[in-house]
Amino acid sequence: MRLPVPRGPISERLFGELARPPHAFGLPPPLTGPSAEPRVADEDVQVALFACYEMHYQGFDEVDERWEWNRSVLAVRERLEDRFERALAAAVPRPPAAPARDVPRLLVEMVPGGGPWPLADYLHKDACLDRFREFVVHRSLYHLKEADPHTWAIPRLRGPVKAALVEIQADEYGGGRAGRMHSELFRGTMRALGLDDAYGAYADRVPAVTLAVDNAMSMFGLHRRHRGRLLGGSAAARRYYDEHVQADAVHEQIAVWDMCGRFAAGDPGAGGEVLYGAACALTLDRLFAEHVMDRWRSGASSLREPHAVPAGR
Template identity: 55%
Template sequence: MHVGDGGLGDDDFQLALFVCYELHYQGFEDVEDRWEWHPWLLGARAVLEERFEEALARAVARPSLDGPKGVRRALNELTAADAGPSVSTFLARHADRGQFREFVVHRSIYHLKEADPHTWAIPRLRGAAKAALVEIQADEYGGGRPERMHSELFRATMRGLGLDDSYGAYLGQVPGITLAVSNAMSLFGLHRRLRGALAGHLAALEMTSSLPNRRYATGLRRLGGDDDAARFYDEHVQADAVHEQIAAHDLCANLAAGEPALARDILYGAACALELERLWAGHVLGRWEQGVTSLAEAPAAKVPAREGCDAASKR
């Protein structure tokens, strides 16, 4: 089996791993559901995962930690020290509508199944840490209201930008580093031994989300987006300001207190989230600085059904 060198930005490698993981989510219409647990496929996936873990280990040093009691402080220091390139600032001030559409295409790979990877940890935790994760995830899934699920709010953003909001529509257009961002969540989520890393990963996302989402909303409205399109970002400004406290203290600090052996894994998961985001942002902004698309090709606007029928009749 040859699917590239296993690097974080290797397009073929990351796509192969993503496809393996996707069988645990929505799957594929032309793939039998039994393949989810097929021994051969799991064996192949294990080879890919080993390479992926090695690539992460090369890119991300394990943060030092005095002891389990220092997890919350260490998370605060780790996220505060993050100085990666700011896609959100560029989108708020300078991006054109095409670039904002590209950004949304990248994010659709995760946001259309938002929260699902981290939910894998719920049955693997206990006590206060478990309750904290459930509290966060309940908000992510709309508190019982389907139309308030964050994945559904993101679909409204996609429709507002004329993008195809169907699940996985742009999988073939995103680069390997975009898939690596999602693959890290699935790797941590699908392995019980990595539950600490998954908790830390979630904490890093929540602790660095509120301000960027405010900028995304600002940028989208600057480009003519309406309230329905911007609601996904507005929601995260408020929700994540609360979630960051729950994730850092109630989830991660309690998990480290109850299972001290996981303390360094928590910080490592957070560091992985930040580093992958930095690499992804570097790719996107680097391409835009060169005046070229950050995708394999520019996304086409979604044509309304009636217009599509009329256009077809004229050909």
């Protein structure tokens, strides 16, 4: 995977530094002073944060692996995370406080009912193959590493809660069979659709709202203080294909009752974080769906224009 193309002064400065051997550098000027009201779909912030997080996953071909824990990069990431957290706080109302015993029920009730999700319904009934390919391109950034952010939570949990997450993760990773890993199943779907199944192949084509979904899970996974939000995010209903749908139906029950419910019971003050994590996941999914449907209704692509990516990248 190569570094994405910069989308503004923050990512341009950061990516320029990362192309060199590890060294100390100062914060990009846009991060040193007061910022405008943060937005979830800030292209520059989201692509820079995505790059910071990706160094904890597969990394980049042209970036020295020693950058992963470089203090200058961590300082940039801290400022970017602050902006992202403030943007989430503005976009996602905190659910009311609730007793720990009510957390599983409230998680289930948070998922909209009364009819299909508009994007899912459109893909199921009306989308042409090209539209479905676009959707798969969007989802590829997350689904090709799908279970990894939640794996970071395993050593931060105890007892039955840890066991419940391990049960879910074991299934996500195919029960030890590489070909059954859900990320590999998704890769097979991409190949069948004639898409590039390389990890991160479409990082330059997806907009900020798509990167935000991926970045939220990474941010929640990398910070122990956000472990409740990560669990809540995993309990939000996801819409996927064949085996994944069946697996998630089981995972939802394990996540809601055995994982989130017991986590809230063991730490009553964390129940609100679980609900907030679910609210973040659902809000980001809604913003993503609105972006895609708005673009499609206007007859345009929901992806970034190919000419935004220089030749050879």
